[in-house]
Amino acid sequence: MIHTKQNNRSINKQPCYLCDSLCSGFICQACQIELPKLERRCYRCALPLNATSPQTICGRCIKSPPAFSSTQAVFHYRFPINSLLPAIKQRHELHHLNWLCEALLEELLSKPQAWPDVLIPVPSHAGRLFARGFNPPTLIARFLGKQLGIPVLINQLIKVRRTPHQAALSARQRHTNLAGAFSYKGEPYSHVAIVDDIMTTGATFHEISRVLLECGVQRVDNWVIARTPAER
Template sequence: MLSIFENICIKNKRRCLLCSLPHSENSELCRPCLEDLPWANLTCFQCGLPLNAQRSGYLCGQCLQHPPPYTNTTAAFLYLFPINALLPRLKSSRGLHHHHWMTDCLIRQINNRHQALPEILIPVPIHITRRITRGFNQSEWICRHLSQSLHIPTDYVSLTKVKASKAQAQLDSFNRRRNLKAHFRYQGPAYSHVAVIDDVMTTGTTAAAIAKTLLLAGVQQVDIWVLARTPEPDFLD
């Protein structure tokens, strides 16, 4: 039986969004849940995949041999449990409250890396028909929070998706590239440094297609900022 004093303490505390226990952290998650998350540390500077290294900042063999068109990938988490269970919920209004603390975790990673910040943020666009059926673009929600916290403006209009593609998850990597070809159009300024914002980066195909489109339009540097990066299938073997 809790005393009146203990009950008042619990009422004044926040409840963790993951385990529902009361806590006094200045965060939506309690400290044990926060520390248990699959943070994307020790990853390749360029593509964001996990590295066998003692610290981040190095490039993986793939990026050394065939560098992608984007310069850097910064992710809050690897796309592993519980992130892989929570992130799909961001695509429905029921799960939108999770975008806030996940974006706070991305900001923590960005600040820890002490990299040059971009001039502008650009959300990965979704096709207009998907936007109408879903009612929102989750990448824009992430951008809005990043913009307010980091004081970097967002360009919501210059990059558009011009043709609805088949669901990427059902395709192999060759067909993913074909499916995305010429599906992004950029009609905006030749910014010096852009960060493209998305919820999850799976194979990097979308990121590469957008980076190529922006570089062709005169943008000088494209970085990718995502809530989660999917590791290669053999990562946990």
């Protein structure tokens, strides 16, 4: 069988994850445009802000400022992001993690900013890590660290206590649930970015930042792929 140029090109194409039309990536161009990008959002916690509001920080962060300084996120945690991220965790569909990481990298590079000294992935408890075999936040941090030339700190921030899944808890319970869950034995860097796939209530990030600041870190930012909408 003779492979023409045309044949080779069609061989490289695969059905789009979302609409099945043939494309060269995992998601076709038309579907990429439709992805739920976070546009105007709170500088501190990345919750969506009203498009017409002149504010850069949301009411919640004004009322009770979190321990972290800022959050950068690319997508709303809505379809299809809310089906892709669990697929990565549960079915190890790592090919999706790559283009999601690229989207986060592009977002980070689109803004002038002071880069952190070090990236710290949100750790899993050893038991959960063992059950799953890998920690997606570590993979995201390694990707970004390599692209940006920033070291990734592994095993210095440790989840010392296994906590019940946050999803089942109220916002208040989440804060109590996390008390004493993390321990840091790294250096007091002046600027750290915490890396994760999703920010849900922000309770985990607040608690980690609190621990890092207590250990002498001066500034903590969050880098995440997706942000869930505020709870009512």
